Amino acid sequence: MTAQIIDGKVFAARVRGQVAQGVTKLKARGITPGLAVVLVGDDPASEVYVRNKGRQTIEVGMASFEHRLSADTSEADLLALVKRLNADPAVHGILVQLPLPKHLNADLVINAIDPAKDVDGFHILNVGLLGTGQKAMVPCTPLGCLMMLRDQLGRLEGLNAVVVGRSNIVGKPMAQLLLGESCTVTIAHSRTRNLADVCRGADILVAAVGRPEMIPGDWIKPGATVIDVGINRVDAGAGKTRLVGDVQFETAVKVAGAITPVPGGVGPMTIACLLANTLTACCRAHDLPEPEGLTV
């Protein structure tokens, strides 16, 4: 058996199309959703992500506000910028690109963002709302994973879901979302005993542990749906590198029912869901109905 490949690029393009339609409707009412992205420092990967965010924001018809600050920016200056963006009515979504330089306290900065504009869903209030099953801003990567799972499987109720990884950005919110779908959820991680056996029990396996190709095909239940969140750059010889996921794709594809590739799986959904969250935040700010199919 060979797994169906879940194409994240195609899926993300579909989501962006839905977002663009929502933006057109808002513009007809004289409202333009706006997304502010803050980049501190010159991390090359973050540079690429921020550039792509800005480009895709404009492509769906939103206003893009980019703030690039030097690596030695003080916490006070960054907090002052966040405060200005909180107060700016043209800005419906605020995102501070992570990681921040070491001297800045990311928790402090994220929790200074107005929770209604926290399109990353990282603010402690949104974390609490999601954890208690209330309307929240949902972190983009897990939201994208859930959209793909719903599309693939329909109802998820009663399925065994194993999330490997316990980060605040992916693992924990992913587990909350799957619980919200009435899955039986296990959060596993690199120190879990008998990790292979835990994974073998999964109808849905979400790998978000950040270890290149840690999960081989023989840890996967035949027919399972595998969502690989890992984006790991490894040596490809001859001075080159390549991207691999947390799942060993070559062996997993022979066992799984469906699987996301790396690259081209979950990654593109992250920015598409950021745009979806910005549209949602804008609708909420104006007391308008939320876009269908783009929120949980």
Ligand SMILES: Nc1nc2c(c(=O)[nH]1)N[C@@H](CN(C=O)c1ccc(C(=O)N[C@@H](CCC(=O)O)C(=O)O)cc1)CN2
């Ligand atoms: N404030 C935030 N910071 C970070 C987040 C986030 O959601 N909010 N996530 C990541 C980076 N990220 C977006 O910011 C992101 C990562 C990967 C991709 C993507 O499309 N990946 C491609 C491969 C890209 C490549 O060639 O390197 C793929 O998987 O196909 C988009 C966005 C950390 N920081």
